[in-house]
Amino acid sequence: MTATDNPPTDTLDEDPTPRFEDLGITGPVLGAVKALGYESPSAIQRETIPLLLEGRDVLGTAQTGTGKTAAFALPILQNLDLTARKPQALVLAPTRELALQVAEAFEAYAAQLPGVHLLPVYGGQGYGVQLSALRRGVHIVVGTPGRIMDHLDKGTLDLSELKNLVIDEADEMLKMGFAEDVEQILAQTPDDKQVALFSATMPATIRRLAQQYLHDPAEISVKSKTTTNANINQRYLVVSYAQKVDALTRILEVENFEGMIVFVRTKNETESLAEKLRARGYSAAAINGDIAQPMRERTVNQLKDGQLDILVATDVAARGLDVERISHVVNFDIPTDTESYVHRIGRTGRAGRSGDAISFITPRERYLLRHIERATRQQPTQMQLPTTDDVNTTRLARFDDAITAALQESGRIEGFRDIIAHYVRHHDVPEADVAAALAVVAQGETPLLLDPDNDALSAAVAADNRPPRKDRAAPGSRDDRGPRPGRRGRGDYTPYRIEVGRRNRVEPRQIVGALANEGGLSRDDFGAITIRPDFSIVELPANLDRSVLSRLRDTRIGGRPIKIRRDTGGPRRDRNDRSSGDRRSDDRRPRKPRHKG
Secondary structure: OOHHHOOOOOOOOOOOOOOHHHHOOOHHHHHHHHHOOOOOOOHHHHHHHHHHHHOOOEEEEEOOOOOHHHHHHHHHHHOOOOOOOOOOEEEEOOOHHHHHHHHHHHHHHOOOOOOOOEEEEOOOOOHHHHHHHHHHOOOEEEEOHHHHHHHHHHOOOOOOOOOEEEEOOHHHHHHOOOHHHHHHHHHOOOOOOEEEEEEOOOOHHHHHHHHHHOOOOEEEEEOOOOOOOOOEEEEEEEOOHHHHHHHHHHHHHHOOOOEEEEEOOOHHHHHHHHHHHHHOOOOEEEEOOOOOHHHHHHHHHHHHHOOOOEEEEOHHHHOOOOOOOEEEEEEOOOOOOHHHHHHHHOOOOOOOOOEEEEEEEOHHHOHHHHHHHHHHOOOOEEOOOOOHHHHHHHHHHHHHHHHHHHHOOHHHHHHHHHHHHHHHHHHOOOHHHHHHHHHHHHHOOOOOOOOOOOOHHHHHHHHHHOOOOHHHHOHHHHOOOOOOOOOOOOOOEEEEEEOOOHHHOOOHHHHHHHHHHHHOOOHHHOOOEEEOOOOEEEEEEOOOOHHHHHHHOOOEEOOEEOOOEEOOOHHHOOOOOOOOOOOOHHHOOOOOOOOOO
16 A cells, blocks of 8 residues: 555644553653653654554654654654664754754653664764764764765765664755655665655655655644744844854843843753853853753752843753743744744743743744744744844943932942042042043943944844845756846855756755755855756855865765866866857867868
8 A cells, every 4th residue: 555545644633641651652761751841742743653663654744843753753762772783763854953953852862761872964064973973883863865875975874774764854855955865865775664754745746755665654644733822922033153142142232131041952052152141241051951950950049039140041951940030032043843942932921921032043944934833823023133223222221220320329429429529639630531430440341332333243134134035946047147136245256166967957956955954054145056967057155164165065966976166167167068158179160171282
């Protein structure tokens, strides 16, 4: 029976009655689930976990945020053979952000299962880390198709003993041009493996993939009923990763907040960001899964009592946190799982109070807004980065408040009046100048006001917040007409040549998807794309960092290495390209025969 022979099940209701142990999850995996605070499985988990434990293939239609990561991760961990050294499970994800999120979920669920080795594999990470981990032996690999293909071609990833393959966010993967890579990966895995494919939509291409590679799959369709509190004002700012800390600092300056939780993706980032905030004068502390319970309780009590204003946390560490004083939640790293998003912002707006949720979204993560809107049935509003004038107005108001508060302490003021009068008499300086000098002493080396003429941050964030052009999805349609107009502030472009072209059936979206994923580029970093028979020309920023170019050199599209390099023109053009106006030596007119005299 094929995938299309099985009618999809009816949309499932969220019934909290079953427990994870009723589904077949036992031992250390069950212990980790309970330690994370999970009480009852979601609809996708209720239906999927027993099927995967039985060994059935699964074709799931589920939005991001329905809890599908646990739906496939828990059965994989439950059936894992810890004595094996070769990968037993492979999870394919469209972006490195999602790959990291899935890997971290596996780590959380395996917290009480010692000896599990997990490896995230994605572009932008050094090969050395990945190669040494593969040599030592890993049980589970989570990665993006491009980098997985790269390891397969190099012979550094052995999938001969693979038991489980998960294709997550299949529709996003196809949109990014990874269809051919996914099929090549599937073709290099054992025939008797178990396959689980999840997609928010089920277009014909995914149906065809399921028919070819899934064996008698059980079909599951689940709609998310995730909702958020109407008392929470949801906003987002599109900002590149490099500007996040500075953008957060600006927001902290102008937002009127009491207590705040800033959510990041990893344990290391909690400590790093908290330290950066403390260096900028904010009372901030980190909590994560490695912090002992007594220390966690002490930190949370400090937040409740007002001794601490900002808590930098991971999802796991903040689970179950209930502090009325929290007025703001900031998603410093936006979660790809909308269920996590709802849990995070639910830390504010409690007990009928209003709350604010601000999410940082990199240009490459814009698509997650659609998931959030669909899952929560609410549309976050786009916010603007506070300007230097906004910050300066806030700083002057606080300065005024500080003076007013000091003037009310009449006893202390009286003692300083004689000191100031003595200085004025002996130095013949106006009292206003003395007051200004004392302000300089109190302020220290840091200027009180920002310089509006030197605001590189606003320019950078404004560029990131520029809405994507409608024709950007198919940049190759511009052919040789040069870069798109109206792209001021992003610098000049340089043409780069890649060794895939029309004969390789490559499309612009594949080029954009592969280079963005491997090099950490945003779609706004691409100029014109010209696809020729045997190669393509891609316009990228002229100031492209060398490390980005180094990562791109290992990129493959459709399993073919692209060998990216700057395009220098004619000498490297392929012989079969007969573009108009591109005359070659073999097109010259025949010479007249010589006559012997």
